[in-house]
Amino acid sequence: MTEPHRPDPAAETPHPHSAEEYDPSASSLTGHVDPSVMAELLSIRSSIDNFDATLVYLLAERFKVTQRVGFLKAKHHLPPADPDREAAQIARLRRLAEEAQLDPAFAEKFLNFIISEVIRHHQAIAEDHGQGTVGQRSTGQAHSDAGA
């Protein structure tokens, strides 16, 4: 495996498992599958890997932007939650999901997943700063405007 990012898809050689080095051909199926099938599988998986990298970078950027909303709300003493905004976001994402042939219920769950995760992280930050239980105007609570 001299070129870990451009492996021979049909190779059945053992793959290294180090934390630093990604092996796109890592598979429990190696050696149990016809090489041509494995080559097709790895070809599809290379697309999945590209989607996943894009998703990670996109999510990272989205959270940077919601953090800006958090700071803005903290500065102007605005409540973290905005129910009318969230309702509009959910309705829009469901509609976009339908257009993209994605399950609208999944799109809604996805948005709620992001919101709940960021709230959890930011509540932890607020607690670190001793601001977790004070009121609507702590930085931590403003951070929890995750859907924004």
Added chain:
Amino acid sequence: MTEPHRPDPAAETPHPHSAEEYDPSASSLTGHVDPSVMAELLSIRSSIDNFDATLVYLLAERFKVTQRVGFLKAKHHLPPADPDREAAQIARLRRLAEEAQLDPAFAEKFLNFIISEVIRHHQAIAEDHGQGTVGQRSTGQAHSDAGA
């Protein structure tokens, strides 16, 4: 609100709530916030809306690709799960998350969220076809190769 997709961010006019029409200025804060602050908030939110649309379309495409893996595995009677592949995916996403300044734990949860959702959806499809409990080689179980 004659141009719902290009509203005056500082406008405090009432916003319509129809299922068909998205109002990017929808907010429970309307009328309670200085117009200049509201304008800044809506400006940031327009970026969030763009990220969310991108995420929805990207996720839709990712699921199309994992479905191809599902069909391939079903065709060649391969098991749906691939533990070595999943371990490599998780390690890679955590590393990419660090590079993107995203919480690696969140990246891992995100991947698991996608996988579990698609498994749930595809198990439902398998049950519709009466294939949910047969064995490793049903189409439904092959579909559950969500992480792929």
